[in-house]
Amino acid sequence: MKKENYDIMQKETKNNSFCQNLAKVSVPPSRIKITNALKSLLKDKDFNSITTAEISRVAGVNEALIYRHFDGKRGLLHTVLSEYLNEFVSNLIFDLKGIKGAINKIRKFIWATLHYYDDDRVFSQILLLEVRNFPGYFESETYQIVKQYAGFLMKIIEEGIQSAEIRDDIVPAGIRQFILGSIEHYCLPALIYNKKMDCDILADNLCEILFSGIKKH
Amino acid sequence: MKKENYDIMQKETKNNSFCQNLAKVSVPPSRIKITNALKSLLKDKDFNSITTAEISRVAGVNEALIYRHFDGKRGLLHTVLSEYLNEFVSNLIFDLKGIKGAINKIRKFIWATLHYYDDDRVFSQILLLEVRNFPGYFESETYQIVKQYAGFLMKIIEEGIQSAEIRDDIVPAGIRQFILGSIEHYCLPALIYNKKMDCDILADNLCEILFSGIKKH
Amino acid sequence: MKKENYDIMQKETKNNSFCQNLAKVSVPPSRIKITNALKSLLKDKDFNSITTAEISRVAGVNEALIYRHFDGKRGLLHTVLSEYLNEFVSNLIFDLKGIKGAINKIRKFIWATLHYYDDDRVFSQILLLEVRNFPGYFESETYQIVKQYAGFLMKIIEEGIQSAEIRDDIVPAGIRQFILGSIEHYCLPALIYNKKMDCDILADNLCEILFSGIKKH
Amino acid sequence: MKKENYDIMQKETKNNSFCQNLAKVSVPPSRIKITNALKSLLKDKDFNSITTAEISRVAGVNEALIYRHFDGKRGLLHTVLSEYLNEFVSNLIFDLKGIKGAINKIRKFIWATLHYYDDDRVFSQILLLEVRNFPGYFESETYQIVKQYAGFLMKIIEEGIQSAEIRDDIVPAGIRQFILGSIEHYCLPALIYNKKMDCDILADNLCEILFSGIKKH
DNA sequence: CATGAATGAGTGTTCATTCAT
DNA sequence: TATGAATGAACACTCATTCAT
Numbered sequence: 039m040k041k042e043n044y045d046i047m048q049k050e051t052k053n054n055s056f057c058q059n060l061a062k063v064s065v066p067p068s069r070i071k072i073t074n075a076l077k078s079l080l081k082d083k084d085f086n087s088i089t090t091a092e093i094s095r096v097a098g099v100n101e102a103l104i105y106r107h108f109d110g111k112r113g114l115l116h117t118v119l120s121e122y123l124n125e126f127v128s129n130l131i132f133d134l135k136g137i138k139g140a141i142n143k144i145r146k147f148i149w150a151t152l153h154y155y156d157d158d159r160v161f162s163q164i165l166l167l168e169v170r171n172f173p174g175y176f177e178s179e180t181y182q183i184v185k186q187y188a189g190f191l192m193k194i195i196e197e198g199i200q201s202a203e204i205r206d207d208i209v210p211a212g213i214r215q216f217i218l219g220s221i222e223h224y225c226l227p228a229l230i231y232n233k234k235m236d237c238d239i240l241a242d243n244l245c246e247i248l249f250s251g252i253k254k255h
Numbered sequence: 256m257k258k259e260n261y262d263i264m265q266k267e268t269k270n271n272s273f274c275q276n277l278a279k280v281s282v283p284p285s286r287i288k289i290t291n292a293l294k295s296l297l298k299d300k301d302f303n304s305i306t307t308a309e310i311s312r313v314a315g316v317n318e319a320l321i322y323r324h325f326d327g328k329r330g331l332l333h334t335v336l337s338e339y340l341n342e343f344v345s346n347l348i349f350d351l352k353g354i355k356g357a358i359n360k361i362r363k364f365i366w367a368t369l370h371y372y373d374d375d376r377v378f379s380q381i382l383l384l385e386v387r388n389f390p391g392y393f394e395s396e397t398y399q400i401v402k403q404y405a406g407f408l409m410k411i412i413e414e415g416i417q418s419a420e421i422r423d424d425i426v427p428a429g430i431r432q433f434i435l436g437s438i439e440h441y442c443l444p445a446l447i448y449n450k451k452m453d454c455d456i457l458a459d460n461l462c463e464i465l466f467s468g469i470k471k472h
Numbered sequence: 473m474k475k476e477n478y479d480i481m482q483k484e485t486k487n488n489s490f491c492q493n494l495a496k497v498s499v500p501p502s503r504i505k506i507t508n509a510l511k512s513l514l515k516d517k518d519f520n521s522i523t524t525a526e527i528s529r530v531a532g533v534n535e536a537l538i539y540r541h542f543d544g545k546r547g548l549l550h551t552v553l554s555e556y557l558n559e560f561v562s563n564l565i566f567d568l569k570g571i572k573g574a575i576n577k578i579r580k581f582i583w584a585t586l587h588y589y590d591d592d593r594v595f596s597q598i599l600l601l602e603v604r605n606f607p608g609y610f611e612s613e614t615y616q617i618v619k620q621y622a623g624f625l626m627k628i629i630e631e632g633i634q635s636a637e638i639r640d641d642i643v644p645a646g647i648r649q650f651i652l653g654s655i656e657h658y659c660l661p662a663l664i665y666n667k668k669m670d671c672d673i674l675a676d677n678l679c680e681i682l683f684s685g686i687k688k689h
Numbered sequence: 690m691k692k693e694n695y696d697i698m699q700k701e702t703k704n705n706s707f708c709q710n711l712a713k714v715s716v717p718p719s720r721i722k723i724t725n726a727l728k729s730l731l732k733d734k735d736f737n738s739i740t741t742a743e744i745s746r747v748a749g750v751n752e753a754l755i756y757r758h759f760d761g762k763r764g765l766l767h768t769v770l771s772e773y774l775n776e777f778v779s780n781l782i783f784d785l786k787g788i789k790g791a792i793n794k795i796r797k798f799i800w801a802t803l804h805y806y807d808d809d810r811v812f813s814q815i816l817l818l819e820v821r822n823f824p825g826y827f828e829s830e831t832y833q834i835v836k837q838y839a840g841f842l843m844k845i846i847e848e849g850i851q852s853a854e855i856r857d858d859i860v861p862a863g864i865r866q867f868i869l870g871s872i873e874h875y876c877l878p879a880l881i882y883n884k885k886m887d888c889d890i891l892a893d894n895l896c897e898i899l900f901s902g903i904k905k906h
Numbered sequence: 907c908a909t910g911a912a913t914g915a916g917t918g919t920t921c922a923t924t925c926a927t
Numbered sequence: 928t929a930t931g932a933a934t935g936a937a938c939a940c941t942c943a944t945t946c947a948t
């Protein structure tokens with residue numbers, strides 16, 4: 039079995055939790071111990087200043103297992119990030135089911151993303167600040183999922199244009215960029231200076247500005 | 256000649272540029288090469304992941320000179336930072352001369368600070384993000400200058416209160432904190448995602464909110 | 473397995489040599505190579521002027537192993553010293569069993585110590601000259617063993633006082649100090665100028681003076 | 690003027706103080722500053738852990754002067770030691786003038802040497818402990834002076850044998866070795882453990898044993 | 907005679923990674 | 928799957944020494 043294929047099974051998500059019983063592949067416990075160790079350590083310090091020795095000590099497993107299960111220290115981080123993002127995107131897709139209309143979907147999309155940033159500051163900070171400087175990030179699976187996430191928003195926008203909910207004289211990529219950019223813009227200071235953020239108000243504010251601009255009237 | 260005393264001579268500032276011809280103290284070229292090398296490297300990467308070997312290689316000088324001229328790698332950063340900040344504060348003080356009234360001074364103060372953040376992204380990013388986590392930062396000269404800068408704003412506010420330009424029922428430290436916090440809040444995303452910022456509009460917006468709150472009516 | 477726990481197994485001592493076959497813990501050969509390398513180098517030069525590179529080269533192992541197996545260069549010395557001292561103290565305690573009377577025990581104690589100093593000049597020299605100047609020596613395990621050794625002598629003296637073999641009007645710590653000081657005083661020149669020392673005569677001389685002073689008559 | 694030729698002029702000795710006015714060669718003050726700096730530093734720490742930077746800082750001169758005036762750091766030490774020894778030997782030779790008889794001369798020789806060891810512990814410690822391990826010691830001028838000193842004693846002994854004061858059935862080198870060895874033996878513990886030594890009693894004791902053995906009766 | 911600048915060779919130590927079992 | 932041992936390359940930093948002036 040290939041190294042990186044345990045991803046989906048490791049943590050329950052709304053989408054695939056029911057598959058658990060079917061999948062008879064057992065995830066080695068040491069694998070989970072390691073990812074948990076890294077997650078726990080990331081709460082306290084920079085990724086670069088976490089050592090493999092530290093990870094293995096916290097995980098209570100042999101250091102070399104990091105290389106059996108993952109592609110070294112950086113590979114471990116990317117795996118952990120991918121798993122995390124995967125879960126978020128899966129949940130997001132699930133949450134948007136049953137919502138009617140592009141505008142409503144976008145509202146939900148924004149709120150969910152803000153909530154996600156608020157909820158897990160550790161990963162959000164890594165995603166927003168750290169990971170972009172890593173060599174090879176733009177070839178990583180993590181980045182693929184981010185693109186998938188952005189593509190998902192894109193489809194909603196295009197859907198809205200086709201259903202005449204959204205103006206057709208703005209390029210969709212522009213709208214997507216505005217949304218994603220604004221979200222980051224809102225979250226960044228809160229993440230960095232560790233302030234609480236009020237997702238409801240923030241989402242409302244953003245949507246008001248956004249929709250007043252893009253809604254077909 | 257003592258280690259850290261070249262500060263003022265190394266870069267022209269509005270205040271002391273005319274002294275340049277008088278001051279017969281020669282700054283060793285290697286010292287400038289090293290600071291430039293660090294500045295240049297900081298554009299591309301984290302301070303912690305820059306090595307002394309790298310600095311000396313880029314500077315084209317011997318590694319040991321980093322220790323002759325500065326107090327090691329961190330000392331080098333703090334020196335460079337201090338020099339930069341010093342220049343900014345000197346210029347700021349110079350710029351504020353001849354301006355009448357606390358309100359006008361504050362407007363200039365805000366605009367100049369925004370402009371400064373906009374102008375040198377490398378240092379601003381370090382100042383806003385990196386340096387605060389360094390052990391010993393709050394004992395460093397860098398922090399002293401930051402305090403001097405904040406104290407300078409404080410004096411303007413107090414001057415405004417005494418001249419009855421500014422309400423006397425708000426504690427000055429609160430006003431100062433609001434100003435500095437807002438500036439940071441505005442600049443952070445622009446710095447991190449490297450977006451252009453329009454200092455004029457930003458300053459206007461901030462001043463409007465601020466002055467409507469603190470002006471004596 | 474923890475760093476410092478090989479102590480007892482590495483070298484046969486009278487007390488635990490018979491356990492050797494039972495203890496299934498294998499001491500990494502590199503560990504022994506390193507200690508031997510240090511011991512060998514100490515014959516020729518000062519501890520401070522021995523480099524880790526030198527140690528690893530003589531040992532024929534990787535330099536980093538010094539840090540895997542021991543707490544750095546100084547830790548290595550203290551470990552080696554402790555092992556050696558431990559063996560000596562263990563043997564001494566064993567040798568004193570079955571001897572009746574405090575006076576006889578003290579005689580044996582003196583003789584054994586002189587013999588020990590005579591036997592391993594390298595360590596004795598370090599113990600008598602070098603180690604005392606090291607920062608942290610008085611917190612080291614080495615010093616703990618030295619204290620244990622001195623405490624052991626103390627107990628014999630007190631035993632002698634209670635059994636009325638030794639005068640009770642001299643403070644025991646004084647007697648202990650006289651014994652230990654005299655031994656050092658005798659051994660020092662022999663150690664430094666590498667002269668043979670006649671333990672039998674030396675012990676006799678010392679005991680004669682000592683016992684004439686402390687025996688209850 | 691050659692590097693090492695200021696030796697004799699630098700410090701007044703009984704023998705050549707009167708030459709001072711004649712010798713019109715001026716000793717550069719920086720030279721004296723450096724030697725004094727080293728002497729002063731040696732009181733507190735190991736020669737090996739004294740740096741050239743430290744020496745020059747204490748001396749208040751430029752570091753490179755150590756290489757103008759002396760043969761580097763080690764050369765400086767040897768120069769300083771030689772000067773010191775030279776002074777001692779000169780004084781010793783002067784002191785022995787006017788004394789009649791080999792036995793009397795030897796007594797004076799012993800007393801003076803003990804006194805010298807007692808008087809300047811710093812140099813005595815270096816001479817007795819440190820310098821012997823230095824590579825090139827046995828080719829150094831320092832060692833030449835030590836040999837001269839030993840040779841001087843030798844001549845007294847031979848003189849005593851010829852004048853029939855001393856037995857002629859003991860090889861002179863043996864007597865010399867006994868004297869020098871005994872002196873060292875006496876002084877070592879006092880030097881290392883920094884105890885005061887009573888030169889008069891020590892000299893008496895040693896002479897009693899010595900003369901009872903070598904005097905012709 | 908004196909000096910500030912410069913340097914090469916090392917210093918102890920760390921760490922991500924590999925290997926043999 | 929798991930592990931203890933091993934390692935090469937790097938790390939920040941130091942120092943005796945040389946050089947140009």
